[in-house]
Amino acid sequence: MIRSEILREIAPILRDQLVVCNIGLPSQELHMIDDNAKNFYMLGTMGLSSSIGFGLALAQDKTVISIDGDGSVLTNFGTLPTIANNVTDNYILGR
Amino acid sequence: MDISKKIVDDFVANDVSFITTVPCKQLAGVIDEVEARPEIFHIPSNKEDEGMGLCAGAFMGGKRPAIIMQNTAIGVTINTLATLTQYYRMPLPMLISYRGELREPVACQVEMAVHTKALLNQLHIPTYHFHKESDADEFDAILKYTFMCNKPVAILTDASFWGGYGDQ
Numbered sequence: 001m002i003r004s005e006i007l008r009e010i011a012p013i014l015r016d017q018l019v020v021c022n023i024g025l026p027s028q029e030l031h032m033i034d035d036n037a038k039n040f041y042m043l044g045t046m047g048l049s050s051s052i053g054f055g056l057a058l059a060q061d062k063t064v065i066s067i068d069g070d071g072s073v074l075t076n077f078g079t080l081p082t083i084a085n086n087v088t089d090n091y092i093l094g095r
Numbered sequence: 096m097d098i099s100k101k102i103v104d105d106f107v108a109n110d111v112s113f114i115t116t117v118p119c120k121q122l123a124g125v126i127d128e129v130e131a132r133p134e135i136f137h138i139p140s141n142k143e144d145e146g147m148g149l150c151a152g153a154f155m156g157g158k159r160p161a162i163i164m165q166n167t168a169i170g171v172t173i174n175t176l177a178t179l180t181q182y183y184r185m186p187l188p189m190l191i192s193y194r195g196e197l198r199e200p201v202a203c204q205v206e207m208a209v210h211t212k213a214l215l216n217q218l219h220i221p222t223y224h225f226h227k228e229s230d231a232d233e234f235d236a237i238l239k240y241t242f243m244c245n246k247p248v249a250i251l252t253d254a255s256f257w258g259g260y261g262d263q
Contacts, residue, residue, distance in 0.1 A: 045178055047144075048147075049148075050148075051149050054149060055148065055153040058113070076144070076145055076148075078141025082140060
């Protein structure tokens with residue numbers, strides 16, 4: 001299954017959540033599949049989708065889903081221990 | 096009055112409740128004070144751009160954020176400042192230790208100090224330089240200004256402001 005198919009598959013689940021989406025094609029595809037006001041399209045800071053979504057989850061109670069990329073996460077690996085050290089149950093990180 | 100306490104009092108008075116920090120010897124006192132306040136959620140970052148990402152999310156979640164870091168980080172956060180904080184019109188007070196200024200014992204720090212204000216200027220980031228303790232009297236107004244205009248704002252705090260490095 002390719003990424004755009006996965007996004008199409010999970011779009012009904014994403015719709016009711018706050019979503020922080022990764023730079024480039026994932027944001028373009030999510031916009032095309034199901035653009036809505038709960039989506040944040042991160043357009044310029046490769047690797048920070050995980051961090052932005054985590055900050056959003058810490059600041060309020062609604063569930064936040066960050067969509068990141070495998071290569072993107074490699075550019076900001078240090079955020080994974082930050083997330084692990086400040087566990088909050090309303091945060092889901094998908095890659 | 097203890098200067099670290101005054102600075103954190105101003106953060107609290109301006110409803111700044113989410114602060115991320117990257118360690119610096121000069122900032123140790125203010126970071127301890129941030130950690131001690133129940134009004135502030137303190138989350139240490141591994142890198143400053145990560146911290147700016149956390150702050151962006153916190154702002155979207157309704158909190159007023161701030162970052163505490165060294166001036167050397169300006170070199171590695173330019174893209175984040177331009178394409179995240181500035182592009183999405185987010186306020187971000189940046190309390191920065193201005194390493195490489197007078198009384199600096201580490202020569203390498205000077206190499207970044209000489210570029211710090213030029214880079215901030217090039218980025219059109221409002222910049223304030225605290226050299227004497229009384230300069231911090233403006234901190235409250237700087238925070239109000241930051242959240243009024245929704246921009247990143249730099250507060251450079253040099254070694255003279257902090258009273259040297261404790262070994263001079």
